[in-house]
Each structure stands twice: as C-alpha cells, then as structure tokens.
Amino acid sequence: MTILSRFVRSQTATALVLMWLAITAAALFLDGYWIGIMVGLLGWILLAASWNMVGGLLGQVSFGHSAFFGLGAYTAVYLATAHGISPWLGMLIGGLLAALFSMIVGYLPFRRGLSPLVFSLLTLASSYVLLFAVSGIPALGGTNGLFPPAVGQSVWDMRFDSPVSYLLLAGALTTFALATIQILYSGRLGFYWRAIHDSEAAAGAIGINTMVVKLFTFAVSAFFAAMAGTFSAQHTGFIDPQSVFGVEITIYLLLFAVVGGAGSLLGPVLGPLVLVPAGEYLRTALANAGGSSAHHLIYGIALMIAILSFPGGLVAGLRRFGVTRGALSLPDLARAAGPAPGARRSDAAKGSEILKASGVSKNFGGVFAVRDVSIDVRSGEILGIIGPNGAGKTTLFSLLAGSLKPSSGSITFDGREIAGLPSHEICRAGIGRTFQITRAFPTLTVAETVYAAALVGRPEEEAAAIAGSVLSLTRLDPYRDMASADVTLAVQRRLEIARALATRPRLILLDEIMAGLTPREINDAIELIRSIRDSGVTVIFIEHHIRAVMALSDRIVVLDAGELIAEGVPSDVARDPRVVEAYLGRPTEEPAVPPLDKVKAR
Ligand SMILES: Nc1ncnc2c1ncn2[C@@H]1O[C@H](COP(=O)(O)OP(=O)(O)OP(=O)(O)O)[C@@H](O)[C@H]1O
Structure with missing residues (x-):
C-alpha cells in the first residue's frame, strides 16, 4: 500500500x-x-x-x-x-x-x-x-x-x-x-x-x-x-x-491528553474539541455569576468527573464506535513466504567459535554479579547456562546483549569486539534475546510484534516474509491477531522467542523461557529450541529445569556467586561435585553427592 x-x-x-x-x-x-x-x-x-x-x-x-x-x-x-x-x-x-x-x-x-x-x-x-x-x-x-x-x-x-x-x-x-x-x-x-x-x-x-x-x-x-x-x-x-513560556500552556496540554486520550492519534483532536468550547461556554454563561472563579470551579469539577469516567480518555470511550488509537500498517503476512529465520548465515563455519567472552566482570557497587567469566560458544551448538538463584546468569546475558556494560573483560562476536555496545547495535550484529520477565509490547498484536522486530533495518516486503515464516515456526499463527497482553504465559514466552527470531539472529539468548510452564508446554519448548538450532541459529539458554537442560544442551556452563565453576558436556557437569555442592550445599558425609540430574533446581 x-x-x-x-x-x-x-x-x-x-x-x-x-x-x-x-x-x-x-x-x-x-x-x-x-x-x-x-x-x-x-x-x-x-x-x-x-x-x-x-x-x-x-x-x-x-x-x-x-x-x-x-x-x-x-x-x-x-x-x-x-x-x-x-x-x-x-x-x-x-x-x-x-x-x-x-x-x-x-x-x-x-x-x-x-x-x-x-x-x-x-x-x-x-x-x-x-x-x-x-x-x-x-x-x-x-x-x-x-x-x-x-x-x-x-x-x-x-x-x-x-x-x-x-x-x-x-x-x-x-x-x-x-x-x-x-x-x-x-x-x-x-x-x-x-x-x-x-x-x-x-x-x-x-x-x-x-x-x-x-x-x-x-x-x-x-x-x-x-x-x-x-x-x-x-x-x-x-x-x-x-x-x-508559562506553565499554563503545559497544564492545558496535559488536560487535553488526559481527556482526549494520550497515545492515540485522535486524542489531541478530541481533547481540545471538547474542552475549548466547553471552557468558552462556561466563561460567557457565568460571566455575570461570580466571574472567572465560578467558571474555573465548575470547569475543574466537570474535568474531574470526565477524567474519572473515562480513564483512557474519550478515545477509549469511543472505541466501541470504531474510533481506534490509530491502526498500524501491517501487511498481509499470510501471503508472505519468507526465508527461514536462521537464513542470515554466520561467517563462522559450523562448529567454529562464534562468541568469546574473556575475563568478563560486572559489579554493582561492592556486589560482583559476574566475576572474571570466560566462555567460548561454537556456531550451531546449544549451550545451557545453569546456576543457583543469584549466580549471575541473567547479568551475563545482559552483558552479552548490551543492556549492561561490563566493568572489565572482552566479548567478541564473529571476531568483532561487542563489549559495551548498545543493545540495538548488538542486535543488528546478530544476537537476539528474550527477557527473564517477559517484556511484551502490550499495545501490539502478536503479528504486529513479530513484524515490528523484522522491520528494523529491512524493507517492508522482506520484513513481512520473515514475520510470516517466524510465526509459523513458533506456531503462533492462531494467535496472530490477539493483543500481546492477552495471550497465556506459554504463548507470551513463544512470542518473545518469535520477536527475537524475527531480527534474524545468528545467536539467540533465551532466558528461562520454561519458567512457569506445564510439562507439556516444556516439551513443546524443547522441540522449539531444537528446531531453532536446526534452522542455523546458535542457542544459549538459561534454565532451571534440569531435565530440559540435560536433554537439550551440547555443553553446559555453571555459574555460582558470579563465577564460572564448571563447564562441559551434560553428563560430566551433572557429576561434578562443585556443581552439586553449589546446588545442594556442601555434603556432610562422603560420598553422598547425588548426580545433578537427580537434583531438583531450587
Ligand atoms: N541492577 C542491579 N543492581 C544491583 N545488584 C544487582 C543488579 N542486577 C543483579 N544484581 C545482583 O547480582 C547478582 C546476580 O543476579 P542475576 O539476576 O544475574 O542472577 P541469576 O543467576 O540470573 O538469578 P536468577 O536465577 O534468580 O534469575 C544478584 O546478587 C543480584 O542481586
């Protein structure tokens, strides 16, 4: 169009x-x-x-x-x-x-x-x-x-x-x-x-x-x-x-926004349309009955009633008559046949190093959330990150994704230094992420959310094609017209993955996407992560669900109190005494250390 x-x-x-x-x-x-x-x-x-x-x-x-x-x-x-x-x-x-x-x-x-x-x-x-x-x-x-x-x-x-x-x-x-x-x-x-x-x-x-x-x-x-x-x-x-320059102008603007409906395109038209003539009418009608004070008093009371009666402004009240906040221009994604999400290939050949963190630390005042952590990630692998609560897992993700700057250390992605870059640049470099506490775009539908992510830095047709294929891969088609805020937790988590995939990352960071899901939904999530990897995207995921970690990970990294305490294939890590100790505390009698895969995460 x-x-x-x-x-x-x-x-x-x-x-x-x-x-x-x-x-x-x-x-x-x-x-x-x-x-x-x-x-x-x-x-x-x-x-x-x-x-x-x-x-x-x-x-x-x-x-x-x-x-x-x-x-x-x-x-x-x-x-x-x-x-x-x-x-x-x-x-x-x-x-x-x-x-x-x-x-x-x-x-x-x-x-x-x-x-x-x-x-x-x-x-x-x-x-x-x-x-x-x-x-x-x-x-x-x-x-x-x-x-x-x-x-x-x-x-x-x-x-x-x-x-x-x-x-x-x-x-x-x-x-x-x-x-x-x-x-x-x-x-x-x-x-x-x-x-x-x-x-x-x-x-x-x-x-x-x-x-x-x-x-x-x-x-x-x-x-x-x-x-x-x-x-x-x-x-x-x-x-x-x-x-x-006086503050009265600002006060009027805020009133128009509250009464008309802030955030909609028609709110700033409707607010003045109601308030300006109403104010003028009251001013002239009450000119002989108390002058400006009566006019201001009645105007103020009427305003308070209006604000309380229409919390979202007039636009919210008129929504049932088809007055919207302004439709976004979403193309027909169903007709768009797009490339697979992982089609943007990494320069790194499968199995070679795609991400390297060396001696990365992050402290908040006296608290070291991450201390001197070094990890290598190979292209095409699924790397699990585990550790007890407060171990520094999410902080490490935030450092990799650019929402936090490391206090020290280096992070390279595809050979390029990315430590300290802002999150949008890291995304454009090819790293997508989800958030531990989901951060939906509640005013967008599911399809709009995925399309918005695909749209950044791309022509509209290409974005529509990518969004269409990501919605299919993540099985979000049935929900595409629902508001992101209205879908279940499991769908919200899938939507976060879809949003990250729509940026066509070469590496995706998944932060506890199985938290709060039913066993069946967890199985679906495991399948989804496998299919993401199969589409050519390298995966790092933080998870407390040990069964899923064991089933999915090619390798596991274990953090405790901000430090990397173990790294290796799942079977080795699960039997590492330092890991079991981090989860269960120091054993009092030897050799009573159960393997980690028998341990329920805290
Ligand atoms: N913005 C911050 N300011 C101060 N301290 C913080 C901040 N973010 C994290 N921390 C601290 O850093 C430590 C690591 O937190 P982080 O959230 O990374 O752990 P986690 O392993 O992801 O935990 P969980 O499994 O509970 O999500 C904790 O002690 C936490 O309180």
Missing part, C-alpha cells in the same frame, strides 16, 4: 475532512467572535498534536512544550520587528531553533536512558530557563513583551484583516501537522513508537535505536509547537514571556 492510500484510509484523513467542512461552514455562517474561538481551537489542536507525539505516542511526558511554543512566537516576532523578516521565514527559523533546542534538552536523558521523570523535569526546567532569560533581555521587550509590527495586513506579513484568513491559515497549519504525524505513524515509525512506548528495553533488543527515534520525534514535535507559537503571536498581536 502506498503512503497516500494509507493516509486516505486513516481516521486522521476523515477527521481532516470533517475539520475542513466545519471551517467552510464557519467561514460562511459564523460571526467574527465564533471564528476567533475556532481559530483558538485549531491552534490548541496543533499544539496538542505536537505534544502527543512525545508525551502520548512515545510515552515521554514533556512539561516543556511551552518552551518550543515560545521560541516560535519570539523568533518570528523579533525577526519581523528588528529586521523586517517575514513571519513565514520567522516560523521556519523558530521551528528549526525549537527542534535544535529540543535535541539539546533531550540528548542527555535519551542517550543515558534516564528515567522518564528526569526527562519531564528537564523539560520543565527548560521552559523556566527560557521564561527567565527572555524576561531579562531588553531587545525582546523584557517582561513587557513584544507586538508584531502592525504594518502590512498582508499574507507576506501573516497579518490579516479578516478572521476567516486566520481560520484558513490555522486549518492549513493543523492539516500539515496532523497529516505529517499520520504519515510517519503509518510507516515504520508507528511500530517503533509503539515498541518504545511499551518497553524501551525490548525495543532496543530488536534493534531499534531508541535514542535516535526519540530525538527525531522530539525535534519534529518541537517544530510543530514552534509553528503554533508563531501563528498564535501573529493572531493575538502580542506576546510576553509569561503568556508563551
């Missing part, structure tokens, strides 16, 4: 058609007062849609969109007053400045993977920094603000006599933003946004460069917010630091 046909079928397109019908009707039948209200409404929709890209779709709540709004307003007005530059050019420059500013603000939290709260606070601080900075600059009018030049009344000056002209301009800018967001969402970015929103760690593990996606999205969002700022300044004819 082409970009255009995807767009035409979207709910955004329908909303835009309705919006233009309303604009036409308003232009024909409404007076200047109501047209002014509508202009304000469209401005809020534009700003709310821009905020929703980051706060809703990515799940990174920004308290600083007023900073971008203000940058757009001040840049255009200052360039027009001081240098006679057209606000159109000012809008572009303001947008670019805001995009640059957003990248400076977002770089550190995104790069370091800091918590969303840190991001929120940084954005809030950024709007205050600009508020105080601009208030202290005389050339920008200080706290008194600036007026756009009154000359003109022309398209070039973005100053119009007729309210209808502002209405048309607001409609055009809002259309530009909503259409752009919809087009981005209908492509691969929609999948990446949802994946990052649902689980950033899992998004990185399927190869998504989460930092780049977040920075890009933040920059586009800031550009649109600045656009709204320029427009608003031209429309109202006056700006001051408090009105454009």
